[in-house]
Amino acid sequence: MNKKALHTLEYDKIIDTLTEFAYSQAAKEQCRNLLPMTDLEAINTAQRQTDDALLRIFKKGSLSFSGIHPVSASLKRLEIGGSLSMSEFLQISSLLEVAKRAKNFSRMDLTDEKKDSLDDMFEVLEPLTPLNDEIKRCILSEDEVSDDASSTLRSIRRSIGGMNERIRTQMNKVMNQANGSGYLQDAVITMRDGRYCLPVRAEAKNQVPGMIHDQSSSGSTLFIEPAAVVNLNNELKELFLKEAKEIEVILADLSVKVYEYAALINDDYKILTTLDFIFAKAQLAKIHNGVAPIFNTNGRINIRKGRHPLLNPKKVVPIDVMLGDTFDLLIVTGPNTGGKTVSLKTVGLFTLMGQAGLHIPANDRSELAVFEDVFADIGDEQSIEQNLSTFSSHMTNIVSILKHANEKSFVLFDELCAGTDPTEGAALAISILSRLHERGIRTMATTHYSEIKVFALSTDGVENACCEFSVETLSPTYRLLIGIPGKSNAFAISGKLGLAPDLIEDAKSRITESEANFEDLLSDLEHSRLTIEKEQAEINSYKREIASLKQRLEQKQERIESSRDKILKEANEQALAILKEAKDLADESIRNFNKFGQIHAPASEMEKERTKLRKKMSDTQAQLSKKKNDNVPNHRAPKKLRIGDSVKVLSMNLTGTVHTLPNAKGDLYVQMGILRSLVNINDLVLLEEDTSPTSKKYAKTSAGKIKMSKSASVSTEINLIGKTTDEAIALLDKYLDDAYLAHLSSVRIVHGKGTGALRAAVQKHLKRQKYIKSFHLGEFGEGDAGVTIAEFK
Numbered sequence: 001m002n003k004k005a006l007h008t009l010e011y012d013k014i015i016d017t018l019t020e021f022a023y024s025q026a027a028k029e030q031c032r033n034l035l036p037m038t039d040l041e042a043i044n045t046a047q048r049q050t051d052d053a054l055l056r057i058f059k060k061g062s063l064s065f066s067g068i069h070p071v072s073a074s075l076k077r078l079e080i081g082g083s084l085s086m087s088e089f090l091q092i093s094s095l096l097e098v099a100k101r102a103k104n105f106s107r108m109d110l111t112d113e114k115k116d117s118l119d120d121m122f123e124v125l126e127p128l129t130p131l132n133d134e135i136k137r138c139i140l141s142e143d144e145v146s147d148d149a150s151s152t153l154r155s156i157r158r159s160i161g162g163m164n165e166r167i168r169t170q171m172n173k174v175m176n177q178a179n180g181s182g183y184l185q186d187a188v189i190t191m192r193d194g195r196y197c198l199p200v201r202a203e204a205k206n207q208v209p210g211m212i213h214d215q216s217s218s219g220s221t222l223f224i225e226p227a228a229v230v231n232l233n234n235e236l237k238e239l240f241l242k243e244a245k246e247i248e249v250i251l252a253d254l255s256v257k258v259y260e261y262a263a264l265i266n267d268d269y270k271i272l273t274t275l276d277f278i279f280a281k282a283q284l285a286k287i288h289n290g291v292a293p294i295f296n297t298n299g300r301i302n303i304r305k306g307r308h309p310l311l312n313p314k315k316v317v318p319i320d321v322m323l324g325d326t327f328d329l330l331i332v333t334g335p336n337t338g339g340k341t342v343s344l345k346t347v348g349l350f351t352l353m354g355q356a357g358l359h360i361p362a363n364d365r366s367e368l369a370v371f372e373d374v375f376a377d378i379g380d381e382q383s384i385e386q387n388l389s390t391f392s393s394h395m396t397n398i399v400s401i402l403k404h405a406n407e408k409s410f411v412l413f414d415e416l417c418a419g420t421d422p423t424e425g426a427a428l429a430i431s432i433l434s435r436l437h438e439r440g441i442r443t444m445a446t447t448h449y450s451e452i453k454v455f456a457l458s459t460d461g462v463e464n465a466c467c468e469f470s471v472e473t474l475s476p477t478y479r480l481l482i483g484i485p486g487k488s489n490a491f492a493i494s495g496k497l498g499l500a501p502d503l504i505e506d507a508k509s510r511i512t513e514s515e516a517n518f519e520d521l522l523s524d525l526e527h528s529r530l531t532i533e534k535e536q537a538e539i540n541s542y543k544r545e546i547a548s549l550k551q552r553l554e555q556k557q558e559r560i561e562s563s564r565d566k567i568l569k570e571a572n573e574q575a576l577a578i579l580k581e582a583k584d585l586a587d588e589s590i591r592n593f594n595k596f597g598q599i600h601a602p603a604s605e606m607e608k609e610r611t612k613l614r615k616k617m618s619d620t621q622a623q624l625s626k627k628k629n630d631n632v633p634n635h636r637a638p639k640k641l642r643i644g645d646s647v648k649v650l651s652m653n654l655t656g657t658v659h660t661l662p663n664a665k666g667d668l669y670v671q672m673g674i675l676r677s678l679v680n681i682n683d684l685v686l687l688e689e690d691t692s693p694t695s696k697k698y699a700k701t702s703a704g705k706i707k708m709s710k711s712a713s714v715s716t717e718i719n720l721i722g723k724t725t726d727e728a729i730a731l732l733d734k735y736l737d738d739a740y741l742a743h744l745s746s747v748r749i750v751h752g753k754g755t756g757a758l759r760a761a762v763q764k765h766l767k768r769q770k771y772i773k774s775f776h777l778g779e780f781g782e783g784d785a786g787v788t789i790a791e792f793k
Helices: 003-008 011-020 025-032 040-060 072-079 086-107 119-124 129-138 151-180 202-207 227-260 262-288 340-355 388-404 422-438 450-458 490-496 501-509 513-599 603-631 693-698 702-713 725-741 757-767
Strands: 139-141 190-192 195-201 210-215 221-226 294-296 301-306 319-323 329-333 367-369 373-377 409-413 442-447 462-470 475-482 646-649 654-658 667-672 675-680 684-686 717-719 746-750 772-777 787-792
Touching: 003 011, 003 340, 003 373, 011 025, 011 262, 011 340, 025 262, 040 262, 040 294, 040 340, 072 086, 072 227, 072 262, 086 119, 086 129, 086 139, 086 227, 086 262, 119 262, 129 139, 129 227, 151 195, 151 221, 151 227, 190 221, 195 202, 195 210, 195 227, 202 221, 210 227, 221 227, 227 262, 301 340, 319 340, 319 475, 329 340, 329 422, 329 450, 340 367, 340 373, 340 409, 340 442, 373 388, 388 409, 388 422, 422 442, 422 450, 442 450, 450 462, 646 667, 717 725, 725 746, 725 757, 725 787, 757 772, 757 787
Parallel strands: 294 367, 329 442, 329 462, 373 409, 409 442, 717 746
Antiparallel strands: 190 195, 195 221, 210 221, 301 319, 301 367, 462 475, 646 654, 646 684, 654 667, 667 675, 746 787, 772 787
């Protein structure tokens, strides 16, 4: 892959961003050396690794590789029999800590049990916990060994502490005597060459017997080791030497232990740096919202909603690009600053990124081809300094491309053959493109030349594309349209900017008839395209609306059929009951009249029996009428609902309160005790007044009015999520008082799961309330562990 194209397509900027995500120097070096590959299997493996790392990041969070240090030099020293320094031990310990962290990260449960391409690397990692614990037990810092490293070291340091105490005691005696005589410059004890000394005035040096170790820069102060502590200092020196020797022994023993695992430590280092590199690619894919492209060796490119990774993701306009299927040469036209160069660079950069194992910022199922080389001649099309030297520079590059490109190459030209006479430049550009087309080389080029547009229209395997431009707003839309040549908007733009109409007409008269007809054809094509797009959008809207209506109709039909079966069943059961009752009544009546006939009962008795039958029929008819009224078959849906209104849910035969206002479809949430359900407004009846026994009980008293008012305003639920413990308990305490006064049977306290601190505080508070009968965590459908249900006495 030639380096010029890598720089021209800004691949190096992508690599700079990638390097920032790596932790270790070795992984950063891998990032800097990352180049596009040409082997399809290697590319797919790299893409799969990036994809698997990205999936782990989404499911488990990021994995830090901070703490990886190079260990090859340290392991080489161990190999030749040397000992490691304390800093080297700490570096190895840090590496093992990263291995432990990565191992734990890999053990976190995934939603699926399938192995991915990274499992083998994670499994090979060896944290060597016993060895790491031994290093941390012995080494405290880069210049300190722990007392617990050995019993000998602990004993020596205990002796050093005792000796220091003896020396200081003796030094204090000498200092007090000398200071009382005025021999000392300062009443302090100092260290010189590891020995305790006193700062003595130069003129009094003979008054303080001892050894002179140093003097001040002015010579007025001498640092003398008193004779009384010389032997003690000597003994202290010997103890320090013993300590240093024991530390050497400890480091040597620890080095032997580390050497036993040198191969595993080296493997850990290589695996961790590789994982660091792979997860850096995944982090890059995450910030770009990238996907793994599908690769082929047929030269086919199909980018779906591609976004240039170096542009602002909030402003960049996605493009769709196809190449290499029915055509292998794509000509992109359009106005300046319309997005032609960006489209060109996007396709080229995606190819380089994909072949390097990096995800591309595009939609799923985007396809890229594997090319052995990518060539790009991209200059500044907006430069006003184009002259022969610029043309020569571009032509030199084009000659090189024609020499080295083959059918497995991808060639990109920006403003091909610009900077010279338009007629000659267009002819030369067509010849170059024809040669590449004949050789089957995938090519994408941008141009302003109308002759090249005609060439694309009249040549098989060559396709036009354009960057859309709005003449109304004088601004590009940056959309890339395949199959449509771009129209020159010079006259339209000039007119919008205020150029005199007679000048525009004069300019139009100076172009040839064929050129004018071609521009008119492009204009008609553009108008037709916009009309088709508008009609297609309307058709798609109608399709969505029809699909929605069909779905609603099917659901309604299912509900009707279900209701019909239920109604028929109930009707049959009721008819059977009525027939049975009628039969029983008829039998009883016949028996009575037979009895009356046998005993010659008076007419009054028979009339009394007939009146009894008539009353029973009237009562039955009244009950049926009442049931009919209670069913409210033609009730009117409430027009205006407010949160807190009392309603009856007909389908459930339950009463509750409005918890949310209806949405556009008429759906709203109704709280019915601890049950919160989504219902339609057509299934509700607004209750004008509370007819519950509680309301009747308290309606006649002032206290009753207060409690009824409280009952109407107190919700059956309180949400404490986001509150501190103190804030939550204060709100909960007042809420429980209000709910108890409102005679609610139970309440729902939402505290969330989180760390569990808020849940514990809520339940602790509930235990102290005398009017709380019981409480329990919510069950499935009630909020689980994020909710506590409390019941009042």
